[in-house]
Amino acid sequence: MKPIGVFDSGVGGLTVLRELRTALPGDDFVYLGDTARLPYGTKSAATVTRYSLQCAKLLAARGIRGLVVACNTASASALDALRAAHPAIPVIGVIDPGAEAAVAASRSRHIAVIGTEATIAGGTYQAAIRRLDPAARVTAGACSLFVALAEEGWVEGEIPRGVARRYLEPLFAVVAPPDTLVLGCTHFPLLRDAIRAALPAGVSVVDSAATTAAAVRRQVAAHGSSRGVVTWLATDDAARFARVGSRFLGEPLSAADVEIVDLGAAG
């Protein structure tokens, strides 16, 4: 049985992989982090689409039965092109599952979305939510430092809590505040405790990693009979991928297990 392919510009997508392994515990995965060309968030949609097609082509050449785009920027720009290039397998991004879960969770129909500067400025979550509920009100905020805190592993204590308060309090200190918060960046689940501590009581937190894993479970038939093997691929710096990635994955990851691949050759 073929594995499920997952790609991201770096290690952030490992929070999605972590949820996928929980949702599909007996399945195999192949994860590709395009670490040589990160970040995708500051690049044009045409470039991100080209890179995403190269990632998908390399994964498809290894044989996969589903493709998970575990990157907000690639999900926003490249999903249609990826589906056109790979019509025989389900292609699932991280934005629609998060938007669906948010619309389902919100009673007030006022939803807050946080993400990177590029994701928020691009308005993709805002548009996905409004497609599902045209009357929904969406408050969006960029939380750039959360990415650096997650990569540094500073996820507990006064520093992340102070940063979370500074970003989140203005979004919720309004009349008729949001009742749901979407973590619209794959790095943010690492800061879940600090984020929760900065929120008013009763706010639902929607994690796009967990909701994407649930969508994959619905759209890609679980195999369930394997040992849950993951093949690790990256385009640069296996040592950093393993070191920083371990925190995102929540378990140790060895640089010796990371195969460096050349996407130029796959283009």
Added chain:
Amino acid sequence: MKPIGVFDSGVGGLTVLRELRTALPGDDFVYLGDTARLPYGTKSAATVTRYSLQCAKLLAARGIRGLVVACNTASASALDALRAAHPAIPVIGVIDPGAEAAVAASRSRHIAVIGTEATIAGGTYQAAIRRLDPAARVTAGACSLFVALAEEGWVEGEIPRGVARRYLEPLFAVVAPPDTLVLGCTHFPLLRDAIRAALPAGVSVVDSAATTAAAVRRQVAAHGSSRGVVTWLATDDAARFARVGSRFLGEPLSAADVEIVDLGAAG
């Protein structure tokens, strides 16, 4: 009289430009931020050299009488190639001036250097200091969050001070601590107050932006008779360049004054 050319991967080099304008108040400058391809720090030395040669070629085509490499990564990788390609003008990087100032300032000959993860792992400042004083002891630390704090404009108050304490206290809480700290990243001068507050009394802070400006003043004859005009060039997103860049420059910068250039065409 020709202007002095300055390039960086983004807005960080504007702290160097700010010092250059103070050191050479009657001179003209042309600043290029390669914002489409940032960050340079995660790319290979060969790629950074190729990008740097493209930046220099575009600036040289406009006519410059000196070239300032206001980027640590490009200074570490591309200085020799840039000098070979542009033998008729002085080419000045940010690393050697900072190392020289640190060796001059330190009495204990124990120097601390902070920078990005890539700069510290590459060991360039450490090597530059040891070339000048082979007996010097160098303690180095990566301070990744300082970059995000500077770009976000969070340079005052408890968050940057807490981050500075967390990074710096371990470097100085040792027997025979360093007596000099080199700010080995063009973003860090924005956090100078928070950094100073986290240091033991008596530690000298060497700012590579200011020391580079002094080196340029020595090596490129001041013209001094112009109005101090700056031509602004970037490879992407004039709005973000102007918005974030204003904080680095210390004065307002309008997106309408930023010309977007294509370095592919200059390569």
